Amino acid sequence: MKIAIIGAGQMAKIFAVKAKAMGIESHCFAWEKGAVAKEFVDHFHPVSIFEKDEIVKISRKCGIDGVLATTELTVAVASYVANELGLPCNPPAIAEQITAKEWVRQKVAGAKHLHQPEFWYLKDQRQAGQLKLLQYPVIVKPVAEGGKRGITVVNQAAELPVALQTAFAADQRGQGVLVEAFLAGGQECSVESLSFQKTHQIIQITEKISSGPPHCVELGHSQPANISLEMREKIIEAVTELLDCVGYQNGPSHTEIKIIDDQVYLIELNSRPGGDHIAYPLTELSTGYDYIGEIIHAAVGIQPKARNHKSCIKYAGVRFVAKQTAFLKEVFDHCDAQPWLYEKHVESETLQEIDHNDCCHLNYFIYCADKKLEFPEC
Numbered sequence: 001m002k003i004a005i006i007g008a009g010q011m012a013k014i015f016a017v018k019a020k021a022m023g024i025e026s027h028c029f030a031w032e033k034g035a036v037a038k039e040f041v042d043h044f045h046p047v048s049i050f051e052k053d054e055i056v057k058i059s060r061k062c063g064i065d066g067v068l069a070t071t072e073l074t075v076a077v078a079s080y081v082a083n084e085l086g087l088p089c090n091p092p093a094i095a096e097q098i099t100a101k102e103w104v105r106q107k108v109a110g111a112k113h114l115h116q117p118e119f120w121y122l123k124d125q126r127q128a129g130q131l132k133l134l135q136y137p138v139i140v141k142p143v144a145e146g147g148k149r150g151i152t153v154v155n156q157a158a159e160l161p162v163a164l165q166t167a168f169a170a171d172q173r174g175q176g177v178l179v180e181a182f183l184a185g186g187q188e189c190s191v192e193s194l195s196f197q198k199t200h201q202i203i204q205i206t207e208k209i210s211s212g213p214p215h216c217v218e219l220g221h222s223q224p225a226n227i228s229l230e231m232r233e234k235i236i237e238a239v240t241e242l243l244d245c246v247g248y249q250n251g252p253s254h255t256e257i258k259i260i261d262d263q264v265y266l267i268e269l270n271s272r273p274g275g276d277h278i279a280y281p282l283t284e285l286s287t288g289y290d291y292i293g294e295i296i297h298a299a300v301g302i303q304p305k306a307r308n309h310k311s312c313i314k315y316a317g318v319r320f321v322a323k324q325t326a327f328l329k330e331v332f333d334h335c336d337a338q339p340w341l342y343e344k345h346v347e348s349e350t351l352q353e354i355d356h357n358d359c360c361h362l363n364y365f366i367y368c369a370d371k372k373l374e375f376p377e378c
Contacts, residue, residue, distance in 0.1 A: 001300060002027060004059050006049055006078045007070035008035035010360055011273060014280050015068050016040040018292045024300075027062055029055050049077050056084045066299030069251070072099045072146045073173075075271045088196075088250045088301050090271065098246060098271045099144045101178050107246045108266060113238040115265045117181040124176070125168055131160065137182040137213070140167045144175040146270060153182050153213035182213075186260035188267075189225045191239045192274055192283050192291065193253050196298045200243045202236045203291055203307050204283045206274070208256075209377060211324050217354045219325050221278055222317040223286035226372075231259065238264040252279070252295045277318045277366060285342065285368040288312025315372045316342070321363040322354045327376045332365055340369040 001024045005012045008030035016037050019026040028041040030049055038044045043062070047054050059067070059081060066087055069078035079095030082088065090098070097103040102121040108114055120131060121143070140163040142150045150170025152163035167177040188208040193200055207225035211217045227235070239255050246269065254274035256267035273279030273295065283291045288311055294304035319325065321332040329351065335341050343366040352362060367373060 001025065001065050002063055003296060003299060004029060004055070004062075004064045004067045004078075004081065005037065005041065005070060006030070006055070006068065006074040006081070008037040008041075008044075009070055010036055011070040011275065011279075012037035013040050014292060015070065015296065016042075018280075019296060022293060022296065024296065027059070027064060029058070049074055052077055052080045055081050059085060066296065066301065068296070068299050069272055071272060072144065072270065075099055082299075088299060090249050090251060091247065094247045094249075095271065098248075098269065099146075100175055101141070101143050101268050102176070104242075104246055104269050105178075105266070108242055111238075111241050111245060113234065113241045113264065115263050117183055117265065119178055119180040122164070122177045122179065125164055128161070128164055131179060134160075134179070135181065137184065139180050139182045139216070140164060141178050141180070142167050142171040142175070143178055144173050145170050146275075148215065148217050151215055153216065155213075183258045183260060183265055183267075186258045186265075187225075187227070188256070188258050189227070189235070190221075190274055190278060191235060191255040191257065192279055193239060193243065193255065194291070194294060194298060194304050195243060195248050195250055195253065196304055198244075198249050200240050200248070201304070201306060202239060203289055204287055205232065205235055206278050206282070209319075211354070215355060217324075218276060218320075219322070219354065220317060220319040221276060221282060223278075223282050223315070224313070227259070231262065234262070234264055235259075238266075242266065242269060250298060252291075252298075254279070277364075281342065281366065282316045282318060285316035285366075286312075286314050288314075314368055314370060316366070316368040317373075318364055318366045319375060320354060321351065321365070323351045324354055326351055331375060332363060335365055338367075340367040340373060342366040342368045 005028045016026045026041040027043045032046040067078045067082040069075045076095045079089045150167040190206045192203045205225040207222045209220040252273045254270040258265045289307040
């Protein structure tokens with residue numbers, strides 16, 4: 001059995017290592033420069049991810065059985081390649097749009113279980129005049145970028161031009177910018193799910209630790225989220241409805257939500273596994289479910305196993321140690337002998353400023369324990 005991995009970043013490396021453990025041959029398609037996964041795959045093809053037909057040609061020749069996307073940039077490409085090869089995927093027409101936050105919001109309008117903030121879509125900065133009657137605060141973000149890139153919370157009109165400039169500068173694909181009513185307060189979470197032939201199962205719900213305004217970068221993650229069983233059921237209903245609304249059929253998804261006054265609000269939907277260690281290793285550590293392995297199974301047309309929600313319930317998480325979280329440095333410096341330590345990564349002796357989600361280039365520690373651990377959080 002053979003799998004095509006589109007892109008060569010950190011998630012590609014995770015897929016490659018898991019595929020090898022499963023006895024599945026991996027083929028990676030990406031530029032050679034900066035290819036993190038190159039040394040971990042069985043075959044590396046130095047082809048641009050945008051050369052879709054060349055990837056199809058090579059994949060057909062190699063006898064590829066499934067195709068995996070690794071980032072927002074590769075979602076539409078992976079769908080196109082899989083569709084051309086007659087392999088499981090989301091329809092290309094949906095994959096082309098699903099990374100666009102504005103398109104997703106339009107599709108979910110009128111949903112029963114999922115709420116949304118008021119929003120305005122700008123294709124270019126010349127449309128900024130439409131925003132004169134905004135009620136502040138608002139959050140400004142690129143439509144199609146992930147990792148909290150280009151995001152700014154704006155509290156007054158004088159701050160808006162710089163926020164728009166920042167968002168448009170981060171809009172690498174030219175898909176525009178969203179201005180949304182800022183959802184203040186509440187509890188921020190993300191949801192890992194896996195779909196197969198239009199059936200969706202929720203694998204894990206993660207509680208996020210955010211820096212808050214102005215850039216709302218993520219400082220850590222905890223699994224499982226500290227929510228009631230009733231709220232868990234609400235989230236499952238809301239995310240399942242979301243995936244149905246957008247026509248999701250196959251593969252992993254990572255949905256970011258906020259819980260305010262017992263209501264579930266959509267932040268964004270990502271057609272890939274969660275980054276920042278969420279999909280792996282945290283989800284596997286906390287659930288015992290082989291999330292990455294089952295994503296690969298779904299890609300090659302094997303029905304994923306159902307997660308047993310009563311087994312292997314552990315507490316797992318990651319904390320990034322940076323300027324915003326300097327209060328964690330004491331824990332970070334002395335955690336090596338702790339029984340809960342799963343991984344410690346030292347990137348720099350100097351604490352860095354987090355300006356977007358970038359788990360690979362920060363100091364961090366990952367923990368796993370049978371009971372909930374308490375760390376300084378502010």
